[in-house]
Amino acid sequence: MNTRRLATGGQINRNKPLAFEWDGKQLTGYEGDSLASALLASGETILGRSFKYHRPRGLMSAGVEESGAIVTIGTGARRDANVKATSQALYDGLVAKGQNAWPSVRNDFGAVNTLFGRFFSAGFYYKTFMGLPPFEWGEGTGAWMWYEKIIRKAAGMGTASRKADPDAYEHANGYCDILVVGSGPAGRSAALSAAQSGCDVVLAEQDFALGGESLSRAEETDTLPQELAALRNAGVRLMENTTAFGLYDGGVAGLLERVTDHLSTPPRWMPRQRFWTMRSRFTIIASGALERHLAFGNNDRPGIMTANAAKIYLSRYGILAGENIVIATNNDSAYLTASSLSNAGARVTLLDSREQVLNSSQAGAQSAGVDVQHGMSILNAKGSKGVYSIDLAEKSSVGWSAKNQMACDLLLVSGGWSPVVNLLSHRGLKPVWDSVNACFIAPEHHEPIAMAGSAAGIWDHAECVQSGEQAAAHAVTHLHGQRSQTPNQSGGWETPIEGLYEISVPGHQHKSFVDPQHDVTADDIRLAHQEGFVSVEHLKRYTTLGMATDQGKMGNVIGLALMAEALGKEIPEVGTTTFRPPYTPISIGALKGRNVGSHFRPLRRTPLHDWNLNAGGTMTMAGLWHRPWYFAQPGEGIGEAYVRETETVRRTVGVCDVTSLGKIAVQGPDATEFLNRVYTNPFAKLAVGKARYGIMLRDDGFVMDDGTTWRLGENDYFMTTTTAHAAKVMTFLEELLQTRWQNLRVHLTSVSEQWAGIAVAGPQSREVITECAADPRKVTDPALPFMGVIETTLKGNIPARIARISFSGERAFEIYIPSDYGPAAMDMIWSAARVRAGCLYGLEALGALRIEKGHVTGAELDGRVTIEDAGLGRMASDKKSYIGSVLKNRPELLKNDRPRLVGIFPKDRREIFNAGSILCQSDNVSGYGNGWVTAVTHSPALGHWIGLGFIEGGHSNWADRDVVCADPLRKGNTPVEIVSPHMFDPSGDRMYG
Amino acid sequence: MLRIQCPFCGLRDHSEFSYGSDASVEYPPLDGSQEAWHDAVFQRENIDGVQFETWQHTLGCRMWIVVERNTRTHDILSVRPAHDGIAQALNPSLMIEPDQ
């Protein structure tokens, strides 16, 4: 290729040179260049190595369909692999590297693969490696995984940085009346007329420059700035560097805006990319068309590109890519390109496969000095690192025959045009084959979407502009609630295109690529057909046709045509493939946006959060909440701390932040009836001033949640739920009232955020409460007995709700204070507890206390447990009906051998065992065992490790049997004893006393 | 993304809502037969076409609504409050049929 930058012309600024690096070489381009055009102008021809065969590849296009110049941009943590050089704006200091090659794309060791090309045909990897003995022996995937590592290394893409992404990404939300995709002639005219009709219009352009096709049409580039200004004045929101990558339900489009990818030194406050969720009422797709390749021998050599690409490099970037140019075409579009290249000083030969052409552009091309030859095409390209000559093919009565050789340094191909119907296809609409224009176009549909310009298969420039206006009129009509016909008049060429996809002559064996990015050849497709892959979807998966990062933008239609030929069918009978989002690859960073690091999920803090931290608490996650885990004293780790806290609660008193429990105000004349229907145990006769522990089931009879509900007044209840199920319970109760039980007069309010919760537990808890209460007489034993509730005030006029309830098995109180008073109340309560040698305790001690008592929590109530399984059968009333009361009595759920809640002791009391292990008979450690362990702790009260779990039939069934806690991946087997879950103070003397 | 016309809040993304279930299911009384409860809880049609389904505007007004949706095209044909009394109390003109 004898490439040179012209002295004038194009959309580049020759006064603004930009320095960049390519594979270690220092090169220069201009402002307005793409990386591809800058490389081309610098004479770089080999820009990549192919996927399987490591064949040298150069530029094949000038846009997003690029399959050759796929490179890695940036260094260090900002290394971004598999970037199409054709879509990357050049900036000063850009560093790019070739990929899939060692030591470099110019001299690649992996190119030996090309010598063994016949071994790498379709399905090669599966056939060779999946069939190796280990698979046949059923030994699993180990061997495949071993081979796969080597294969992946040899056949691959660029490698991503392993460092953390230093850039920020944003999610943004947008709304508009009409979204126009593409800023070419059709997109601009659509946007302008829609905006002039009063619509709010967003126009998204994937390129770094606005204008689309007009950027490479000299006669339009001069007026482009005024046109864009007119769009802005009309109120159109222009978004360049923004790809509409997907179209979804409800008029939602996904847009990726590359905010700083084209800047040398991005300002620190700017995100690298912005992920837009754009909601539009109507979408106009003016996304253009992509020029197809043709399949002929060695059609992937550097120096072979689409005719349109050469036009773009010439007109937009001021580069004449060759001196002695051959163009092979089957349609009219290449004539104008041929003329331009000839006028720019190249010697141009145009091979038109059609034998007769009735067009004025032919005359134009000839007068521009182009040598036009009809009934001719290309059989094979010669030269490995660049084309130096071609073998011509001449049309004969039966196919093609080989002709003479011809020298050239640039080979351009126009195999026809494929309208970009991808976005429409995202809506589940299958494109239909237009045999006149040899392309897939949009089907009839009723979506609020219109196609315009060449995306609708319209080739004439003036008609494209007009189709934009028509699409806008159609959209406006739709927005006014009226219907109109989608304008659709594909065509516009003087001489019809010829359906030409492959040029081959029997006896001439050459590799001819259909999908160059994945190295899928025409022979691969025929081989797949021979092996019985006749469905397009199977063909795709077997050959990987169209499954590379370009989704077959250049090659899919050729692949379909070859398959149709092999099957003796027409293309529409073979089918089309489904395009899926994204249209072009998008970074994972953009998908995650700001949801990273500490923002990965929301954090819920209790009103006592800072108080807990100041008091030396170590926090842990409980759902979205941060809760105190333990309060270590100097020299303590978690092990010492929670054991001390547990002991202290049992000996004196402990104080714990329990704010994260769900809290629901249940109010109204039918509140009692409502609670009686949702809880398994009776609530009808709960007195005002009393609390009751309750269990809720799901409709299917399994346990949903448990908690206490306090009756504050005749029609006023305060319900608490577990931390984990708070949202689920609220939603379910709301559903019941709004759907099934519409006549119940009950109002629900989530008050979880309104109240701080503090548990005070231990033998001296009463003294602590008494010291804090404004009126100590209200919290005496008779005034506030077990399960009693009062609304009162603490000293300092702090309102409080207090119930004497216990989760720890000790005499204990739960105090709820309006959130803002939380820290002040905690100060007071903690002072009163501290002087009694009390402690602050966290989630770990809370767990130890409840395990000792056999109280269930989320670990046990995992959705597979019935109320009987949980050992709470006595809570299930048989005197009333409630949610789940019917289905909990399904025969399978009543079986005696279902796993039941049990306590677990190690046989050797010095032993430790783990939660998550399974319980097995000691002589039969296999399968799922007979049960499982849900929770373990060291029990200070008992002096050894204990656990809770489930085992078939419950503890009485296992009294004299040898059981092991099997934990093969961690500790191994531990002999255990299955006991009652009520491991400490089973009579409850401490709690009631 | 589906967009749902909440009768109380207007047109919102479906990510603000949570799907409930098939709105055509009639739950038996709490003391109904095991068969009736079994059918209501477990026997569901997998409809190809228009179905009525309950959704809750979880991250909005928290109201339960009944959405008439085509499972094939995802077109939403109508939306109303699940609670009949509320539906009646609402000005019927608020129950807008969304754009198609």
Ligand SMILES: [Zn+2]
């Ligand atoms: Zn709402």
